[in-house]
Every structure is written in C-alpha cells, then in structure tokens.
Amino acid sequence: xxxxxxxxxxxxxxxxxxxxxxxxxxxxxxxxxxxxxxxxxxxxxxxxxxxxxxxxxxxxxxxxxxxxxxxxxxxxxxxxxxxxxxxxxxxxxxxxxxxxxxxxxxxxxxxxxxxxxxxxxxxxxxxxxxxxxxxxxx
Amino acid sequence: xxxxxxxxxxxxxxxxxxxxxxxxxxxxxxxxxxxxxxxxxxxxxxxxxxxxxxxxxxxxxxxxxxxxxxxxxxxxxxxxxxxxxxxxxxxxxxxxxxxxxxxxxxxxxxxxxxxxxxxxxxxxxxxxxxxxxxx
Numbered sequence: 651x652x653x654x655x656x657x658x659x660x661x662x663x664x665x666x667x668x669x670x671x672x673x674x675x676x677x678x679x680x681x682x683x684x685x686x687x688x689x690x691x692x693x694x695x696x697x698x699x700x701x702x703x704x705x706x707x708x709x710x711x712x713x714x715x716x717x718x719x720x721x722x723x724x725x726x727x728x729x730x731x732x733x734x735x736x737x738x739x740x741x742x743x744x745x746x747x748x749x750x751x752x753x754x755x756x757x758x759x760x761x762x763x764x765x766x767x768x769x770x771x772x773x774x775x776x777x778x779x780x781x782x783x784x785x786x787x788x
Numbered sequence: 789x790x791x792x793x794x795x796x797x798x799x800x801x802x803x804x805x806x807x808x809x810x811x812x813x814x815x816x817x818x819x820x821x822x823x824x825x826x827x828x829x830x831x832x833x834x835x836x837x838x839x840x841x842x843x844x845x846x847x848x849x850x851x852x853x854x855x856x857x858x859x860x861x862x863x864x865x866x867x868x869x870x871x872x873x874x875x876x877x878x879x880x881x882x883x884x885x886x887x888x889x890x891x892x893x894x895x896x897x898x899x900x901x902x903x904x905x906x907x908x909x910x911x912x913x914x915x916x917x918x919x920x921x922x923x
Contacts, residue, residue: 681818712819732864
C-alpha cells in the first residue's frame with residue numbers, strides 16, 4: 651500500500667494497457683446509458699464525418715484512472731479528476747485498439763496530504779487525453 | 789443552433805437516482821475496473837447522473853442544443869465525499885458559460901449532485917463543443 655510520505659514528484663506509480671474492442675464499447679454503452687450510435691455503428695460514424703467508430707470519451711476517462719485505483723488499493727481517495735478529450739480512439743470492427751496509461755506523481759500538497767497524479771493516455775503513439783489529472787487524498 | 793442566451797440558466801432538480809450496488813459493479817467492469825467484492829466506486833460514475841440533467845437541456849427548445857453536433861471537450865468531477873451504494877441523489881445543472889470559437893460553440897455545464905440530506909456530494913463539470921452548421 652502506498653503512503654503519502656514515500657511519494658516523490660516524477661515517480662511513475664502505475665502503468666497498464668487496455669485492449670478496447672467493439673464489445674468494450676457495447677458494454678460501456680449499456681453500463682453508462684450513452685447509446686450514441688457513433689460508438690457502435692460504422693455507417694453512422696461515416697455519415698457524420700468521423701474516421702470510424704470511436705470509443706466513448708468517458709470510457710477512456712474511466713479506464714485511465716483504473717491503474718491509480720489499483721495502485722492505491724484503498725490507501726487514498728480520488729477527490730478531483732479532470733481531463734480534456736484531445737484525440738479520438740478509433741476502434742476497429744474486429745481486433746482491438748490498444749490504449750496505454752502511465753500514472754506519474756506530479757505535485758504533492760504536504761499540508762493536507764494530497765497528491766496530484768497525472769495520467770498519460772496514449773493510442774497509436776498520440777496522447778488522447780490532455781491535462782488528465784487526479785487529486786488523491788491520503 | 790445553440791442559443792448563447794442560455795448562459796446562467798438553471799434547470800430544475802432531477803428526480804432521485806438511487807445508486808445500486810450491481811449498477812456500480814457493472815460500470816466498474818465496463819471501465820476495466822475491479823468487480824469483486826469491495827471494489828472501488830468508479831470515479832466517473834456521476835456521468836450517469838449528470839446525464840439526467842443534461843437530458844433536460846437537450847429537451848429544452850430554448851437551448852437549441854443539437855446533440856448530433858456535440859463533441860465532448862472536457863470533463864471534471866470534484867468530490868465532497870465518495871459515493872456509496874444506496875445513495876439517493878438528485879442533480880441540478882447550471883449553464884456556466886457559452887463561448888463562440890470560430891464557427892463552433894463551447895458550452896460548459898456545472899451539475900451539482902446532492903444526497904438525500906441535500907448535501908453536495910459531487911460537482912460534475914462538462915464542456916461540450918457544438919460544431920457549427922457548416923463545420
């Protein structure tokens with residue numbers, strides 16, 4: 651279990667890869683209630699000028715925090731989590747889109763035992779989230 | 789076309805949403821999280837509650853928000869406390885800002901989520917980019 655006192659700015663605390671398939675998108679649509687067809691229908695995605703079926707931005711946001719949750723294993727709570735959606739994740743009809751997440755300690759607030767963890771989420775060599783930051787209360 | 793006049797508009801409180809344990813587990817699994825007993829409530833789950841408030845904006849003829857032209861720009865969740873299964877939550881959305889950027893609009897919604905005791909639990913801040921008619 652991580653302790654606040656042992657954290658250092660710049661330290662990588664978690665890394666994980668996520669294979670996103672069409673199944674993942676259908677599953678997320680059901681769980682979240684976001685049934686926008688651009689997340690599962692190629693014809694509609696094409697019609698509105700997209701490069702293909704896209705992962706829900708909120709799915710990318712949701713999975714990007716998971717390595718941090720695993721790392722914390724209950725030793726801290728996420729009190730603030732924000733992202734910008736900068737690039738889409740195109741998910742092929744068969745096969746997978748591989749998304750990687752690296753979580754790094756970016757700032758420490760000694761007074762109230764809070765740490766800012768920055769997330770770097772990449773797909774095909776590009777970061778897909780900007781300013782992805784989570785404040786953890788230890 | 790999005791009506792810039794809706795800046796500052798507040799939408800009515802939504803009906804209560806009771807958080808079910810199995811719904812949380814389903815959401816956790818769908819975001820590649822743990823689903824075993826004692827799993828952590830997914831930090832992005834309030835999006836499902838924000839959705840109820842957002843649907844009021846989409847249904848509001850004054851707002852003119854064409855959802856087929858919407859791209860999600862930014863999202864943030866600020867927590868006063870963690871959500872727990874059984875929480876009975878309502879939400880209230882305010883249009884924080886409407887900005888024009890080229891032919892596009894950027895609209896930011898602040899959705900406050902309250903528990904049964906009317907205490908603020910979480911604020912969900914969502915910025916949507918609405919593509920212009922000829923974009």
